[in-house]
Amino acid sequence: MRLRPIAALSTVAIAMLLLAGCGSTAEPDASETPSASDDLCAALPDPGEASDSVTVEGDPGTPSTATFTAPLEFTEPQVTIVAEGEGDPVESGDFISYAFTAYSAETGDEIITIGYEPGEVMPSQVSAESPLGQILGCPAPGQRVVAALPASETADAEIYVFDVLSTVPTVATGEPQELSEGMPEVTVAEDGAPSVTIGDTGTPDETEVATAKKGDGYTVQEGDYVLIQYHGVRVSNGEVFDSTWDRGGVPIAEQTTRFVEGFQKALVGQTVGSQVVAVIPPAEGYGEGEINEDDLVGETLVFVVDILGAQKAAATE
Structure with missing residues (x-):
């Protein structure tokens, strides 16, 4: 813009x-x-x-x-x-x-x-x-x-x-938390870029969200705008399909309602400064169906999201 x-x-x-x-x-x-x-x-x-x-x-x-x-x-x-x-x-x-x-x-x-x-x-x-x-x-x-x-x-x-x-900061700075059993392993490089080890992660019936770092800022509400970094991985093969870190580590800003349902669940209710890990089944991601190399239909996804800032939607009205 x-x-x-x-x-x-x-x-x-x-x-x-x-x-x-x-x-x-x-x-x-x-x-x-x-x-x-x-x-x-x-x-x-x-x-x-x-x-x-x-x-x-x-x-x-x-x-x-x-x-x-x-x-x-x-x-x-x-x-x-x-x-x-x-x-x-x-x-x-x-x-x-x-x-x-x-x-x-x-x-x-x-x-x-x-x-x-x-x-x-x-x-x-x-x-x-x-x-x-x-x-x-x-x-x-x-x-x-x-x-x-x-x-x-x-x-x-x-x-x-x-x-x-x-x-x-362009990385989450919250207090580190223990991830619950069954969640993928996340490691963070010196520059803040995450990497994901899928391990035994399966396909849950609905999105599972865990807090890897707990921030103490504003609590994100549905419809708010957020400033985030994210890292997305396919559970089927462990490959990264999209990551702000691969584009120079520049955060993006977007309204929560513009994301798929599972990604929204990873944001709403979280506090600024937090890093969250979400395992998103196809039904709350990009839909069921045939998996192919060109899209994410049928894929279970893992996202690591750093929440860096937020603004109430009402502030733009």
């Missing part, structure tokens, strides 16, 4: 961008992931009279109150850093969690506050070409900025107070 320049974004558009590509079935291409962090730092707009004039109250990481003399008039994006972060700066290609409050530049009225509660905002990947990168540059976690975004043909001028909450 190609993103528009930040000057063309409205509050609604940015709210949709919080999904970080949710609703799109396009698979990310790891070869397109930017690596030039210097370019990311250079993407930060300069401060200006408008962004400098905003007074912000409240601690970074909590909802803010911004005051300014309205209307503010400006024609180019302006960003003023009001609180520096701590730790290592974000690098191009990293995922971050963030929150913001938006205000009308015309009236000074608050429009929306979002991202400070679990499940409100999906982690997003930043680059010099992404809207977030063009607003935040290469911040360290904890940074707060005031962004003045000018009016366009489709959006009024708006003032944002952005908080960078944290960088988001």
Whole structure:
């Protein structure tokens, strides 16, 4: 999905961008992931009279109150850093969690506050070409900025107070758990990529799900959007048929209801930060029938899924 320049974004558009590509079935291409962090730092707009004039109250990481003399008039994006972060700066290609409050530049009225509660905002990947990168540059976690975004043909001028909450790992970081008897064995490489040993795994009557790592984040609900890594294996021959790890380890974002029934069962009720293992029979996978080399009909499948982020479906409505 190609993103528009930040000057063309409205509050609604940015709210949709919080999904970080949710609703799109396009698979990310790891070869397109930017690596030039210097370019990311250079993407930060300069401060200006408008962004400098905003007074912000409240601690970074909590909802803010911004005051300014309205209307503010400006024609180019302006960003003023009001609180520096701590730790290592974000690098191009990293995922971050963030929150913001938006205000009308015309009236000074608050429009929306979002991202400070679990499940409100999906982690997003930043680059010099992404809207977030063009607003935040290469911040360290904890940074707060005031962004003045000018009016366009489709959006009024708006003032944002952005908080960078944290960088988001692209692997599950929950507490390791013992898998139940009969589940396939999962080993994890140093980069987080899983491998599966099928062993005595059979074909259950319905999907069996076990938690390999237990996260402490938001609990995924039916219809939510999720940011995940996954690794899929055929029980019949132990071969990998699909894996985000084989595409550069770049997570994908999608709505839970877009997956097959068994995969949905592996997501709903799980917490962000968890790694789950699911054994999915054909009836809850890709259907019964003749097994062939070109599709997954008739196959019992094993998925290892790392749940990295989630956003309530209601946040997009």
